[in-house]
Amino acid sequence: MTVDGNPDRLIEPRPMENSGCNQKTPQTKCCSPTLKIFIGLLAFCYFTKSLTGAYTKSTITQIERRFEIPSSIVGIIDGSFEMGNLLVITAVSYFGAKFHRPKIIGAGVLLMGVGTLLMALPHFIMSRYKYDTAAAHTNDADNFTVSSTCSSDNQNTVQQLVSGCLKGEAESSPTWVIVLFGNILRGIGEASIGPLGMSFIDDYAHPENSAFYIGCLHTLGVIGPIFGYSLGSLCASLYVDIGLVNQESMTITPQDSRWVGAWWLGYVVTGLLTILAALPLWFLPRALPETPQASKLDHPSNQHKHTLSITEIAKDFGPSLKRLLTNGIYLLYLVSSVLAFNTFTIFITYTPKYLEHQFGQSASKTNFLIGVTSIPAVALGMFLSGWIMKRFKLSLLGSARLMFFSSVTALVCTIPYFALSCENIDVAGVTVPYQGSIEGQDIRRGLLTSCNADCGCPDFQWDPVCGQNGVTYISPCHAGCNSTRGAGQHMTFHGCTCIQSWGLTSGNSSAVLGQCSRESSSCTKMFYIYLALQSLTFFVYCLGTVPFFLFSLRIVDPALKSLSVGVFLLVLRVFGGIPAPICFGALIDLTCLKWGQKKCGGTGACRIYDIETFRYLFLGLVSSLQTISYTLLWIVTAQIKRKVQNDKQISKDKELQHPVLCDSE
Template identity: 30%
Template structure:
């Protein structure tokens, strides 16, 4: 059978059963015969329990569907829920952005530690069952992540829900003693453990899962299956952003009455609910993977078609390696074989730089939007979620269609580096930034009121007698148009309208107004000097432009996900596809996904101009300098994309120009047309023979 005949077969060949002895060379039942028996090891079920009613699920489409569910939940957890709730965790458990970024990167550290072992030994394991175990483990990780809410008590923000403190004034200042017990440390440890478990469970998803799709789907259609899977891994974060943002509109202690509003900087939403729901879904949908067969009846035909596309630069041959010891001994050889492929190596480096920028931006995108454009955490999450659905979905589907139409090889390499080149342009959106919040005493000085030689920048002669706290940020907008750190720092003497939270007789506001109104009576001005809870309005029309440009950037980045993946699969030997994805995953996580959020978190912290100090350590930041944030974020992301561009071009240059054919150890050519036996392909183990003219065996 030639390649054309193989590729013209339908996505799901006839699934009725026929004895292997009567299977014709093209994998179809002989004319006039009914299929009566499925090749052993290709039925759905566990052990001897393989009822006929389950066999309808032994199909390519069903496996892709189930893998999509796994990818959707994993994406919602790591790239959806966590970025949305990160600022809430900072407030609730008093973390800095750098400390919070460690929670994020623990996921990637866990993947790095486990992915090499899982991808190498998983190549010859029962792949669907390994994925089922991983899906179940993900549910355990999500459950652990949510535990701090149930273990460490209710949120009081230093009793910020107390009416007296919420309505703080100069005559009733908050004299709080910070809670320095070990509760926050315990919560932090559980977040790390939970994310580590989720990371270990994610390792098989993008290695064994993608490799198994490549095992059972004809090359002509594999880009569509992988494309659909990749779309789900994008829709997952988008759903995570949407659901997570919606849940943040609920108060963290559901059912509790609070005087905090969602616009209050101390507000914390119900971050934990999304992880409880994800845990239950993971437990439920992991079950079908345990019933899926090792291979499908026509997998041998898919193998033959795939191997005709293979390209590589490998010296020597791969043995059967049926035992654990044999696989362990062959590990160095397989690893060396990967690094001999310059195309794979440079594509891996390019993917690493890409993830360095992308993961950093995605992890802190809601935090960035919330900080720079002054929108609530739930609104920021919805904006980023909507953008992710549109941009990620459009980009991935477009990339899958391009991969379906463009021949894998040099042409697809051109698609990759041209797309990366264009992606540099929309990063200028970082320069569309709103003005920073000017809090009196921090960004703006008290008018003729500052007390020299004081370490407290918020202290002024107008509020010196108020004994105000600097722990809790309760901003108010004075009648003078300035934002004050708290009503006490504005020297407000009493509460006015409790429902709308307004304050009256604000001494610092009156002093500032008098300086602008010559020869005015201070008593008259004081009587009209009010302040309203919240930041002063600051017109800003740049959010829409920023989101538009970032959307274009995300579309372009996700457009090359499927082409990148297919070039990776065809740049290595057939037996090394899972291992190649595993090592590539190690590289882009170890040098991309792990340092990316950590560096971006440090960038955000570097833009902090006033942070809360509690129990001898720096906690969450209250006020940022937007100019520092935008410039450093732009430089960081742009350098990462440019480095990716260089590596992608080199990968295209070094893509192997020579094809390979298959031969068993005795040198005679064969075709992999034998049906599976006991769920395994029975054809001899192939080696790659170069079609170059130098006569050397590679």
């Protein structure tokens, strides 16, 4: 974009502001072929960006299990995207608007692709994934060597593990840092897409069409999560070391809390696609001289204005930022948006994890259903939002009212969520006591009782089996099982003394691999009702999406548009995108009932949560933040209404003071 002819103000031209479609100027167009190409390429960038973002959200539990880290660390990885974004968002938004915007966007998208590929790197430098199992141990030929699940040999196994750690056979270094760094690069690259892309369209599109184009842009971008969650579903159904392990010899299924899907595969696919999206942007022109006003910028007498230094441009940054931050309505809108963005970040980050644990669904099924139910509702809501803005030509006040109506209606739709829940599965010593013993609150005490006291069961084991009494035991050892039959996923355990203590006969005291399923009919029904309500909520809320994005453009001086969007996105990331997943991840960790443990010591990933506490924490926090945010939005709407009334009164007073001028016109 060329710099305007007025070096004192450094305001970008608005070629299309004063040239509508109904004018007879031959060079005037509502949307030139070049602008259409730019919108198409930018939409593809939005697609790849949202594709990778949705895929990242879908791999949260997979990354947590693969690297044996708690939810708080996963929250840091998720928030690292925002950390990288805020490092450059303000500078890119302000300085980038003065130079070649398509090329800057292209460079940012290229950096996003590199960062995405980097996120898959740990898989190729780590050893194969090995999950703990007390049922069997495998060698390189995938042959099972079955040992007694209830014997003193278990203590010898623990001693061997400790001895191995002391000899230096420790677990690998925290390679999850590479995933974090790659996500930071993604955030840095993404900083140019939003502010520079929207301001470029707003500069060269007709004002009445700008909202519609941006609405279409975000609608096409929302298609990305459909493919992102679908890709996440496919990769979650594939074992992490795909092609290197005999699937028939495995003792876990995708429903198991130790299962890790091929989380790395999606990052390779999305990274290559993102790099492909970046290349065409480098061949677009710096500006679109479609009108006589814009064409004058290329006149030789104005060429010296194109070579302004960064120092000269930076002189106006301080005063521009001061003008922006002294806008009361803008500041109040920022606070409301931060709270709303906290809600959105928590919801979109932890919904897959919530559904997995609340309704007992696999990651693959959860990701697929989110992609095919909720995301189309979001796309339709965004499209209708842009259409409503264009069809009814909503003013700033009308936009604020649309935002407030859609937000409050969406909040009402979330109330039934509280009634949709399943109970915790019965896990002996964790959620229910062993038969005949008192229920202990301390996990370490509750896991051992008289029926398995002589088995020497190590605390870190998590190899759940389902007994014939309908109770889950965290391992065959903790169930007191004395013998095994079969191999792989068909292995069964017999002579389980803890199951006999429930009053079952010795012939009925067997167990099978895996957790016991919940009372499926009612729980599964609630799961589908929840998805339907969630889709409705997303649709209603997204009716206010386009006003939400355009607000930062319309409530400030036209010269501050790019800076306004940049500061807006910066504040959202600093106070919403970064702390929300980290803090809420730490709160989720407080609801964990049984932690996994690393072989050489240290806390691993959580195996089972108190889902009732998880539910009230998740839904209660989201609803509270929404309520406060929408209250502030109501105040913003009231202030805009008051400002509009004052402006009308001032205009009427001027007409009364100059009646002759009005009559002559």
